[in-house]
Amino acid sequence: MKGVRVVVTGMGLITPLGVGVEENWKALCEGRSGIRKITRFQVSDLPSQVAGMVTDFDPGRFLDRKEARRMDPFIQYAMVASILAVEDSGFVINEENAHRVGVVIGSGMGGLQTMEQAMDVVHDKGPDRISPFHVPMVIANLAPGQVAIHFGATGPNLCITTACSSGTHSIGHGFRLIRHGYSDAVIAGGTEASVTRMGVAGFCAMRALSKRNDPPEAASRPFEKDRDGFVMGEGAGIVVLEARDHAIRRGAKIYGEVIGYGENGDAYHVAAPSPEGRGAAFCMRLALEDAEIEPNHVEYINAHGTSTPYNDLVETQAVKAVFGTHAEKLPISSTKSMTGHLLGAAGAVESIYTLLALQTGILPPTINYDTPDPACDLDYVPNKARKQAIQIAMSNSFGFGGTNGVLVFRRDHSGPGGAGQSQT
Numbered sequence: 001m002k003g004v005r006v007v008v009t010g011m012g013l014i015t016p017l018g019v020g021v022e023e024n025w026k027a028l029c030e031g032r033s034g035i036r037k038i039t040r041f042q043v044s045d046l047p048s049q050v051a052g053m054v055t056d057f058d059p060g061r062f063l064d065r066k067e068a069r070r071m072d073p074f075i076q077y078a079m080v081a082s083i084l085a086v087e088d089s090g091f092v093i094n095e096e097n098a099h100r101v102g103v104v105i106g107s108g109m110g111g112l113q114t115m116e117q118a119m120d121v122v123h124d125k126g127p128d129r130i131s132p133f134h135v136p137m138v139i140a141n142l143a144p145g146q147v148a149i150h151f152g153a154t155g156p157n158l159c160i161t162t163a164c165s166s167g168t169h170s171i172g173h174g175f176r177l178i179r180h181g182y183s184d185a186v187i188a189g190g191t192e193a194s195v196t197r198m199g200v201a202g203f204c205a206m207r208a209l210s211k212r213n214d215p216p217e218a219a220s221r222p223f224e225k226d227r228d229g230f231v232m233g234e235g236a237g238i239v240v241l242e243a244r245d246h247a248i249r250r251g252a253k254i255y256g257e258v259i260g261y262g263e264n265g266d267a268y269h270v271a272a273p274s275p276e277g278r279g280a281a282f283c284m285r286l287a288l289e290d291a292e293i294e295p296n297h298v299e300y301i302n303a304h305g306t307s308t309p310y311n312d313l314v315e316t317q318a319v320k321a322v323f324g325t326h327a328e329k330l331p332i333s334s335t336k337s338m339t340g341h342l343l344g345a346a347g348a349v350e351s352i353y354t355l356l357a358l359q360t361g362i363l364p365p366t367i368n369y370d371t372p373d374p375a376c377d378l379d380y381v382p383n384k385a386r387k388q389a390i391q392i393a394m395s396n397s398f399g400f401g402g403t404n405g406v407l408v409f410r411r412d413h414s415g416p417g418g419a420g421q422s423q424t
Contacts, residue, residue, distance in 0.1 A: 003179035009252040010089025010240030012081035016052035028364040029385045033217035033338045041197040048209035050216035051195045052233030052340025070133045072111030073193035077236035078143040089240040093151045100184040102155035103144040104174045106166030108344030109194040111138030155183045163399030166190045168347030172261035174241045189238035189348035221368035222305035222334035223312045223376040230306040233340030237349035256355045257412045260291025266402025277318025283404035284322045291408040296326045299390035302354040304398045305334025316376045333381040337367045347397035354395045358411040361389040
């Protein structure tokens with residue numbers, strides 16, 4: 001579908017691998033894991049005791065400390081990642097353009113940590129001791145709400161809550177807002193902070209998490225024969241999307257162009273993907289159709305790749321169904337092997353990693369790939385990053401409830417380009 005061309009001009013990351021794009025990319029290229037033993041709450045009675053946790057994070061470096069205390073960590077992550085992204089873009093939001101700047105930030109779980117703490121307060125001290133800031137701290141749309149307030153962005157303000165596809169869908173809808181002329185720029189992405197006792201216990205009850213607790217770094221092993229579940233992660237990924245002509249006029253650096261977006265639903269099961277990845281395959285086809293390219297034009301896929309036995313198999317089947325013989329030589333990696341699964345933030349974080357692969361010509365690896373699975377027999381860029389110049393790449397996200405999102409990016413050769421500035 002033709003329309004305004006959309007590019008990415010700024011990026012911000014808060015993940016288990018660090019704060020900022022530079023620190024994240026260095027860790028990915030080195031194949032370094034951010035998964036650790038959980039120490040922030042009691043885990044001895046939980047079968048899964050590891051997670052990808054944000055560490056060395058001080059929101060007071062970026063926000064007023066009093067203001068930050070009135071935000072759940074998922075909002076803090078979104079705020080700081082957005083500040084980093086907007087600073088990186090060099091885009092100035094002012095009274096003249098504010099109504100043309102939107103904010104679309106997704107979260108799958110919202111303020112889970114604040115909810116847990118409030119439950120303890122109600123139980124131990126009574127309901128009259130609940131903070132008046134409780135509701136604004138927990139509801140998911142206060143991530144984009146607080147970001148919009150911070151920057152004075154008065155365009156469309158949306159929170160998309162579609163489980164593990166939230167970040168991808170948010171970037172996709174930001175893309176559409178610009179493509180169809182409703183906005184000139186959109187701050188878009190995903191955020192999550194659900195590594196809490198309740199969050200981990202809930203996914204343990206679903207038997208979704210890895211029980212490989214020792215060593216923690218080896219727990220997430222997408223597409224590998226001995227994978228036994230995903231590892232929870234947390235953080236935020238935010239991009240600044242901008243109309244391409246607008247970005248070029250102001251001399252912005254461009255990380256890449258968003259050329260295609262697909263979204264659909266399996267209508268099959270609350271947690272399991274549809275058999276043989278039919279929904280995922282159709283979603284990839286929708287994204288390719290939207291991008292107006294053939295399957296063999298895609299040179300790299302950042303996979304959803306959760307490290308669960310069934311999901312990795314189904315995604316492999318879906319890739320084969322869409323790409324045919326091209327799938328045999330198509331590099332695919334799951335960066336969740338290093339970050340864990342950031343749930344609502346995953347798709348946005350992985351979109352940034354995909355853009356960096358386009359920008360640098362380095363494909364991040366799938367680590368912990370020790371024993372190949374005969375049923376997952378594609379090129380998963382095992383264990384070591386690979387130098388390979390690429391022009392077009394895809395990022396996949398598939399969530400509970402059968403919600404699917406796929407983005408297609410293209411390297412943009414116009415403008416100053418460059419791999420961005422340090423955000424550490």
